[in-house]
Amino acid sequence: MVDSPEGGLSGSRVVVTGAGGGIGAALARAFAARGARVVVNDLDTAKAEAVAAEIGGTAVPGDASTTVTEARDALGGTVDVYCANAGLGSPGTEAADEEVWASAWDVNVMAHVRAARALLPDWLDRGSGRFVSTVSAAGLLTMVGAAPYSVTKHGAYAFAEWLSLTYRHRGIKVHAICPQGVRTDMLTSAGSAGDLVLAPTAIDPEDVADALLAGIAEDRFLILPHPEVAAYYQARAAEPGRWIAGMNKLQQKWEAFPA
Numbered sequence: 001m002v003d004s005p006e007g008g009l010s011g012s013r014v015v016v017t018g019a020g021g022g023i024g025a026a027l028a029r030a031f032a033a034r035g036a037r038v039v040v041n042d043l044d045t046a047k048a049e050a051v052a053a054e055i056g057g058t059a060v061p062g063d064a065s066t067t068v069t070e071a072r073d074a075l076g077g078t079v080d081v082y083c084a085n086a087g088l089g090s091p092g093t094e095a096a097d098e099e100v101w102a103s104a105w106d107v108n109v110m111a112h113v114r115a116a117r118a119l120l121p122d123w124l125d126r127g128s129g130r131f132v133s134t135v136s137a138a139g140l141l142t143m144v145g146a147a148p149y150s151v152t153k154h155g156a157y158a159f160a161e162w163l164s165l166t167y168r169h170r171g172i173k174v175h176a177i178c179p180q181g182v183r184t185d186m187l188t189s190a191g192s193a194g195d196l197v198l199a200p201t202a203i204d205p206e207d208v209a210d211a212l213l214a215g216i217a218e219d220r221f222l223i224l225p226h227p228e229v230a231a232y233y234q235a236r237a238a239e240p241g242r243w244i245a246g247m248n249k250l251q252q253k254w255e256a257f258p259a
């Protein structure tokens with residue numbers, strides 16, 4: 001993991017968006033514990049400042065889409081690792097409001113695109129840079145009851161994959177983290193679908209951070225904090241119709257599940 005001039009995470013300059021709580025805070029803590037200099041971004045200023053103070057980092061509050069310039073300044077001119085982690089749970093069907101679809105697209109996909117646009121010129125000049133996308137298992141599979149979330153997380157996964165295959169030979173590393181349930185505020189607010197589908201196998205945010213660090217050490221693109229997701233993903237690719245029939249059974253179970 002060659003991210004810093006010293007050749008490790010120690011001293012590397014890291015940005016984590018949506019790091020005021022949940023998975024982002026766990027990523028920020030894990031990088032800081034390994035000696036990285038961390039910029040903590042969150043829309044919620046107080047949360048960003050609290051996590052930054054705890055880990056000796058720098059808070060850069062605001063929308064994740066607009067972090068790169070300010071974060072780069074705070075880190076002395078360069079970002080080594082950028083974690084596009086901020087996300088919206090965005091439940092609903094095709095009937096969800098236009099605003100729900102638009103905000104899901106903006107935060108779950110376009111924030112990643114805008115960050116990459118701002119980061120890539122410097123990274124390609126230097127021949128190094130690491131982009132970490134917190135996607136979701138919903139980006140590989142799907143999430144019942146959450147069309148905007150499932151669709152935009154597929155977009156986030158596609159963008160991470162595209163970045164990696166386009167720039168890998170130019171020194172750019174990309175990781176897509178695809179967990180199922182993680183015990184955070186987002187899971188708490190996911191309602192009965194979260195209770196039925198995600199809560200029984202939920203893990204802690206620190207487990208996601210551990211999985212990312214292991215994936216960085218092994219230079220793995222796809223980070224699966226729930227290893228069983230690999231088999232589901234294979235099953236979907238091998239027999240899409242059968243997989244959809246199975247997911248439809250889950251949908252029916254959810255419809256009968258107490259709200």
Ligand SMILES: NC(=O)c1ccc[n+]([C@@H]2O[C@H](COP(=O)([O-])OP(=O)(O)OC[C@H]3O[C@@H](n4cnc5c(N)ncnc54)[C@H](O)[C@@H]3O)[C@@H](O)[C@H]2O)c1
Pocket residue numbers: 017018019020021022023024041042043044047062063064065085086087088089107134135136137178179180181182183184185186187198
């Ligand atoms: N919790 C889960 O079960 C789960 C599972 C798979 C993937 N994920 C993904 O992990 C990521 C983090 O989610 P979490 O579970 O930690 O959620 P969370 O709600 O606990 O934390 C998300 C943080 O992002 C911040 N945020 C929201 N919009 C923002 C924006 N535009 N700019 C900056 N900050 C913003 C929020 O204020 C919040 O502090 C998301 O991308 C989510 O989709 C979560």
